[in-house]
Amino acid sequence: MTALMISNLILWVVVLCLVLVVLALSRQIGVLYERVAPMGALTMDKGPAVGEAAPLFDLTDMLGRKLRIGHAGERSQLVFFLSPTCPVCKKLLPILKSVASTEKKWLDIILASDGEMPEHLAFYRQAGLEQFPYVLSTEVGMGFKISKLPYAALIDEKGVVRAKGLINSREQLESLFTAKELGVASAQEYLASHGLNEVQVSRKENANALA
Numbered sequence: 001m002t003a004l005m006i007s008n009l010i011l012w013v014v015v016l017c018l019v020l021v022v023l024a025l026s027r028q029i030g031v032l033y034e035r036v037a038p039m040g041a042l043t044m045d046k047g048p049a050v051g052e053a054a055p056l057f058d059l060t061d062m063l064g065r066k067l068r069i070g071h072a073g074e075r076s077q078l079v080f081f082l083s084p085t086c087p088v089c090k091k092l093l094p095i096l097k098s099v100a101s102t103e104k105k106w107l108d109i110i111l112a113s114d115g116e117m118p119e120h121l122a123f124y125r126q127a128g129l130e131q132f133p134y135v136l137s138t139e140v141g142m143g144f145k146i147s148k149l150p151y152a153a154l155i156d157e158k159g160v161v162r163a164k165g166l167i168n169s170r171e172q173l174e175s176l177f178t179a180k181e182l183g184v185a186s187a188q189e190y191l192a193s194h195g196l197n198e199v200q201v202s203r204k205e206n207a208n209a210l211a
Contacts, residue, residue: 046145047143047144047145047164048143048144048161049161050161050162050163050179051160051161052161053070053159053160053161054069054070054153054155054159054160055070055140055143056069056070056159057070057137057140057143059135059137060135061133061134061135062117062121062134062135062136063133063134067110067133067135069110069135069140069155070155072157072159073157073159074157075106075107075108075157076106076108076154076155076156076180077107077108077154078099078107078108078110078153078154078155078176079112079140079144079152079153080110080111080112080152081112081113081141081144081146081149081150081152081153082111082150083113083115083149084113084119084120084122084123086149086150088149088150088168089149090127092150092167092168092169092173093127093129095170096109096132096173097131099170099173099174103177108133109132110133110134110135111132111134111135112134112135112137112141113134113135113136113141114140115136117136120134120136144164148166150167150168151164151165151167152164152167152173154176154177154179154180162176162179162180163175163176163177163180164176
């Protein structure tokens with residue numbers, strides 16, 4: 001009986017130690033998750049560079065609405081290049097709608113692609129994208145040198161490209177806004193210029209840091 005009691009006591013001690021170890025590891029994982037910077041949009045070395053004037057276009061969208069891209073105005077523009085056959089593009093559509101709502105005070109979102117009108121019009125209506133202008137123009141894609149999708153370019157009120165890159169998530173999309181606020185080409189450039197590797201980069205914290 002004595003040996004059994006001792007073995008049970010040792011077992012409970014081991015179990016308690018394991019519980020403490022799991023709790024400690026969980027806490028460290030949480031801290032690491034907060035410190036790791038989100039991956040910004042991947043910038044391609046093609047098309048107008050960040051800081052340069054955006055190419056100018058006067059177009060008509062699929063619903064016949066007049067549209068100007070790249071011209072100076074009162075609001076910024078996010079030109080989002082997509083395709084009806086791009087799965088990642090479709091995944092990002094709810095995010096675009098959310099961003100359009102949260103950033104409506106300063107930002108207009110424009111969808112851009114090329115191809116046959118019937119296919120795109122069906123996609124446009126089926127996805128419920130009527131709130132966004134949707135242009136079919138090979139010239140716009142060539143002007144921004146788009147080779148991969150989904151891709152986005154952020155143009156400020158002066159018609160200057162402020163950020164651009166491949167977009168696969170909400171974090172990458174919002175990294176374009178962060179780059180504009182910080183006055184850098186990308187979130188990665190900001191981290192590199194400040195010698196940072198493990199910091200939490202969010203739009204709110206960046207605003208507080210610059211205040």
